[in-house]
Amino acid sequence: xxxxxxxxxxxxxxxxxxxxxxxxxxxxxxxxxxxxxxxxxxxxxxxxxxxxxxxxxxxxxxxxxxxxxxxxxxxxxxxxxxxxxxxxxxxxxxxxxxxxxxxxxxxxxxxxxxxxxxxxxxxxxxxxxxxxxxxxxxxxxxxxxxxxxxxxxxxxxxxxxxxxxxxxxxxxxxxxxxxx
Numbered sequence: 544x545x546x547x548x549x550x551x552x553x554x555x556x557x558x559x560x561x562x563x564x565x566x567x568x569x570x571x572x573x574x575x576x577x578x579x580x581x582x583x584x585x586x587x588x589x590x591x592x593x594x595x596x597x598x599x600x601x602x603x604x605x606x607x608x609x610x611x612x613x614x615x616x617x618x619x620x621x622x623x624x625x626x627x628x629x630x631x632x633x634x635x636x637x638x639x640x641x642x643x644x645x646x647x648x649x650x651x652x653x654x655x656x657x658x659x660x661x662x663x664x665x666x667x668x669x670x671x672x673x674x675x676x677x678x679x680x681x682x683x684x685x686x687x688x689x690x691x692x693x694x695x696x697x698x699x700x701x702x703x704x705x706x707x708x709x710x711x712x713x714x715x716x717x718x719x720x721x722x723x
Contacts, residue, residue, distance in 0.1 A: 552637070552686060552687045552688075553573075553636060553637045553640065553686075553687065553688045553689065553690065554573075554574040554577070554684060554685065554686045554687075554688065555571055555572060555573060555574065555587075555684075555685040555688050555692065555705055556570075556571070556572040556574055556584060556673075556682045556683070556684060556685075557570075557571055557572075557682065557683040557684070557685055557702065557705045557706060557709065557711075558570040558571070558572075558681070558682065558683075558702065559680050559681050559682065559683060559716055560713040560714075561680070561681075561716070561717075562681060566614060567586070567666075567681075569588060569702040570586050570587075570588050570589070570702060571586070571587045571588050571692075571701040571702045571705050572584040572585065572586050572587065572613075572666055573585045573587055573623070573636075573693070575636070575642070575665070577673065580670055581667065581668050581669045581670050581672065581673070582667070582668040582672075582673045583665055583666065583667050583668075584613070584665065584666045585610075585612040585613060585621055585623070585662050585665055585666070586610070586611060586612055586613050586662070586666055587610065587660075587662075587693060587698060587701055588610075588698050588699065588701050588702050589610060589611040589698070590608050590609075590610055590611070590698060590699075591608060591609045591610065591611050591663060592608060593608060593609055594607070594608055594609075595607060595608065595609050595661050598620075598663075599620075599646075601650075602649075602653065604653050604654075605653055605661070607660070607661075609661045609662065609663055610660055610661070610662045610663070610698060611662070611663055611664060612662030612663055612664045612666070613662075613664045613665040613666030613667070614664060614666065615664055615665050615666065615667045616664050616665060617663050617664040618663075618664075619644055619663070619664060619665070620644065620646070620649070620661055620662065620663055621642060621643075621644055621661070621662040621663075621665065622642065622643050622644070622648065622649040622652055622659055622660070622661055622662075623640060623641070623642050623659060623660045623662065623693065624640075624641050624642075624643075624652045624655075624657055624658065624660075625639055625640065625641065625657045625658055625659070625690075625694070626639075626641065626655070626657055628648060628651040628652055628655050629651070630643060630645060630647060630648025630651045631643070631645045631647060631648055632644060632645040632648060633648060636690075637689075637690060638690075639689070639690040639691075639694075640690040640693065649661065658694055660693070680716075680717075683705075683706075683709055683711065685705050685708060685709055688708070692704060692705060692708070
């Protein structure tokens with residue numbers, strides 16, 4: 544993912560209700576990258592149940608629990624935060640949403656009095672996989688979204704809030720996807 548001055552619109556993937564019971568059940572995923580080669584994103588709805596300061600002993604000032612960002616590379620931590628801190632590896636996703644995988648930048652974020660989330664791992668799709676899953680009805684796309692869904696909604700309520708924004712009643716969604 545490149546760090547460009549003009550960030551693309553913010554896109555979330557909203558898990559279809561028929562994914563309940565799977566790893567991605569009731570998931571809201573922040574799409575970080577989507578190209579011909581594949582896609583990557585961060586699950587914003589699953590807590591690890593572990594306080595950040597227990598995962599990172601040097602982060603005694605860290606607040607909250609880490610989220611499970613996805614099943615790929617669980618040893619990699621992603622920090623989502625609101626404003627640039629001038630640290631290494633900062634990616635501006637949209638106005639009001641930054642990301643980094645650098646521990647030093649995460650330390651700067653913690654000292655900067657702003658909201659943040661630490662996520663372990665990420666979700667990844669190979670070439671054509673996300674498109675295929677979307678055709679099968681696994682994902683609803685919430686495009687041109689704002690970071691408030693992340694900042695102003697508790698993790699456990701984000702999936703339902705995203706469905707509300709889409710005007711979707713989960714009890715009325717059938718499994719199967721688009722058929723021609």
